Amino acid sequence: MSLYKPQTVNCNGETFKVYLSEEKIRTRVADLAKQLNRDYSGKKPIFIGVLNGAFIFLSDLLRHISIPSEVDFLKLSSYGDEKVSSGEVRDLKDIDANIEDRHVLLVEDIVDTGLSMKYMVEKLEQKNPASIATVTLLHKPEATRHDVPLDYVGFRIPSLFVLGYGLDYAQEGRNLAQIYILDEGESRSDHT
Numbered sequence: 241m242s243l244y245k246p247q248t249v250n251c252n253g254e255t256f257k258v259y260l261s262e263e264k265i266r267t268r269v270a271d272l273a274k275q276l277n278r279d280y281s282g283k284k285p286i287f288i289g290v291l292n293g294a295f296i297f298l299s300d301l302l303r304h305i306s307i308p309s310e311v312d313f314l315k316l317s318s319y320g321d322e323k324v325s326s327g328e329v330r331d332l333k334d335i336d337a338n339i340e341d342r343h344v345l346l347v348e349d350i351v352d353t354g355l356s357m358k359y360m361v362e363k364l365e366q367k368n369p370a371s372i373a374t375v376t377l378l379h380k381p382e383a384t385r386h387d388v389p390l391d392y393v394g395f396r397i398p399s400l401f402v403l404g405y406g407l408d409y410a411q412e413g414r415n416l417a418q419i420y421i422l423d424e425g426e427s428r429s430d431h432t
């Protein structure tokens with residue numbers, strides 16, 4: 241079975257083009273895992289994935305992790321079905337694990353304004369972990385308004401909407417094997 245990786249894709253009436261190839265993502269994810277294996281050697285971190293977006297990134301990342309580790313998930317909602325952040329974060333699911341005195345690696349698909357990451361770090365800190373580090377596959381530095389420490393970043397990208405590899409647009413497009421970016425020229429001409 242081949243992976244689903246078209247050159248362009250139409251999602252909810254907007255056109256997206258390939259921005260990060262499957263190979264680029266694969267190489268970078270393996271690099272990040274190598275760094276984590278080194279930095280957490282001798283420890284047993286718990287990876288906390290942020291649902292839904294981080295499920296593909298975390299599952300690929302974990303398959304390169306060679307140190308003892310555990311996994312849990314939490315779920316937030318901030319975007320609804322829109323392409324811009326609502327500016328509000330809602331808790332949809334908390335973690336099940338007890339993270340007191342544990343080394344936590346909080347894994348996100350993307351940091352845009354930074355609101356969600358900041359909210360989650362502050363929330364998890366209240367559970368008294370030994371440490372918290374943040375891991376994000378993508379970061380939009382120009383859009384980030386909240387002061388949040390990003391410890392492991394896969395790619396820094398422009399402030400344009402992206403899709404695929406777990407990231408959605410109104411819940412669609414998570415199944416794409418590459419990361420796509422809004423093709424502004426194409427989308428505009430679609431509407432005229």
Ligand code: IMP
Pocket residue numbers: 290293318319325348349350351352353354355356357400401402403407408409
């Ligand atoms: P923030 O709170 O503004 O940093 O937004 C973080 C969340 O918004 C991410 O976990 C994603 O779910 C979503 N998000 C931000 N930018 C994008 C994007 O370009 N495509 C898809 N989802 C995004």
